[in-house]
Amino acid sequence: MAQERPDTDDDQLMARTAAGEEAAFRLLVDRWERDVLAFLVHMTGSRDDAEDLAQETFVRVFRQAGRYRPEGRFRSWLLRIAGNLARSRHRRRRLLKWLPLDLDRHDVASPTPSADRGVEAEQTAQVVRAAIARLPERQRQALVLHRFQGLRYVEVADTMGTSLAGVESLIQRALAGLRTDLSRRGEEP
Amino acid sequence: MKHVTDRLAAWVGGEMSATEAAACEQHLAVCPECRAQSVRMCATWEALGCAARASTPPRADLWPAVRARTFGRRGGWFFGGSPAVRLALAAGTLAVGILCGRLTGGLTGPGTVLPDDDGSLAAVWLEDSTWHSGTSGALADSWLALAENGTATTAAAGQGGTK
Numbered sequence: 001m002a003q004e005r006p007d008t009d010d011d012q013l014m015a016r017t018a019a020g021e022e023a024a025f026r027l028l029v030d031r032w033e034r035d036v037l038a039f040l041v042h043m044t045g046s047r048d049d050a051e052d053l054a055q056e057t058f059v060r061v062f063r064q065a066g067r068y069r070p071e072g073r074f075r076s077w078l079l080r081i082a083g084n085l086a087r088s089r090h091r092r093r094r095l096l097k098w099l100p101l102d103l104d105r106h107d108v109a110s111p112t113p114s115a116d117r118g119v120e121a122e123q124t125a126q127v128v129r130a131a132i133a134r135l136p137e138r139q140r141q142a143l144v145l146h147r148f149q150g151l152r153y154v155e156v157a158d159t160m161g162t163s164l165a166g167v168e169s170l171i172q173r174a175l176a177g178l179r180t181d182l183s184r185r186g187e188e189p
Numbered sequence: 190m191k192h193v194t195d196r197l198a199a200w201v202g203g204e205m206s207a208t209e210a211a212a213c214e215q216h217l218a219v220c221p222e223c224r225a226q227s228v229r230m231c232a233t234w235e236a237l238g239c240a241a242r243a244s245t246p247p248r249a250d251l252w253p254a255v256r257a258r259t260f261g262r263r264g265g266w267f268f269g270g271s272p273a274v275r276l277a278l279a280a281g282t283l284a285v286g287i288l289c290g291r292l293t294g295g296l297t298g299p300g301t302v303l304p305d306d307d308g309s310l311a312a313v314w315l316e317d318s319t320w321h322s323g324t325s326g327a328l329a330d331s332w333l334a335l336a337e338n339g340t341a342t343t344a345a346a347g348q349g350g351t352k
Contacts, residue, residue, distance in 0.1 A: 029255055030249075051251070125239055128237060175233050178237075
């Protein structure tokens with residue numbers, strides 16, 4: 001799961017974005033929007049929220065382009081912005097007792113009647129995603145970054161501003177918590 | 190070796206060094222308790238992989254909305270320029286605004302006379318909000334004299350009418 005795209009390219013694109021080059025910024029958005037969206041879908045449990053937050057993430061990237069330090073860690077920086085926005089929205093909603101995480105709106109594949117295995121896999125996936133959504137916020141963020149976004153522990157630590165040991169502990173507890181949650185609901189993997 | 194149950198996430202996620210992984214697997218081979226835990230951990234790990242694979246890839250067409258909130262707002266004559274040009278324009282606009290404000294008495298200042306290149310009076314503002322609207326007669330002559338050294342005095346200001 002090593003990082004495939006050299007962040008140095010992203011650093012150059014960020015420098016050109018800071019200089020006002022629209023094409024460079026568009027390239028960054030095109031390059032990273034799927035990763036950011038996928039991350040935010042898992043973080044929020046809502047496709048609509050994920051799109052909204054992904055858009056906001058890139059707007060913030062643009063606004064902060066002049067202050068970005070080209071240290072080859074663009075992905076961590078980008079996902080940190082996205083993660084902070086997701087956590088901020090989640091807290092705000094919890095505070096205001098707004099909508100809970102709407103798992104029914106989570107984007108799912110439309111199964112065809114003949115694709116029984118696909119249907120079963122999707123049902124399992126929905127159960128697992130629901131369990132992920134019930135994890136404590138930081139455990140969920142660490143797990144999603146590692147398992148779904150393919151970040152190594154060191155990158156997760158960088159993104160979340162914590163230590164390697166902290167990341168390992170978060171993911172260990174997240175996996176144990178998922179296991180317990182699924183077992184209690186009769187969905188033991 | 191002690192139990193490895195608290196390190197199984199790193200093991201299953203491929204985050205152990207080769208040495209650590211070898212030691213962990215040696216322990217799993219001889220410890221039924223940790224081995225049972227590792228089986229459950231692997232199952233959870235795989236279930237997560239299934240969940241990831243079963244998800245429809247999110248649509249990816251953010252650019253129009255993002256552009257509208259970034260570069261789309263910069264398409265006018267002012268925002269279309271470079272930062273240096275925008276700064277120069279803003280500074281010039283501010284300077285003109287201050288000058289206009291002082292000429293109309295809206296602002297007070299140190300009492301400065303601005304002569305044109307040909308020596309004629311171009312602008313006057315005085316430090317006590319006194320505004321001289323005429324440029325003829327003795328007062329105008331005194332202003333023109335002041336234009337030579339560039340600074341008005343309170344005495345000169347006192348000869349004008351109050352705004």
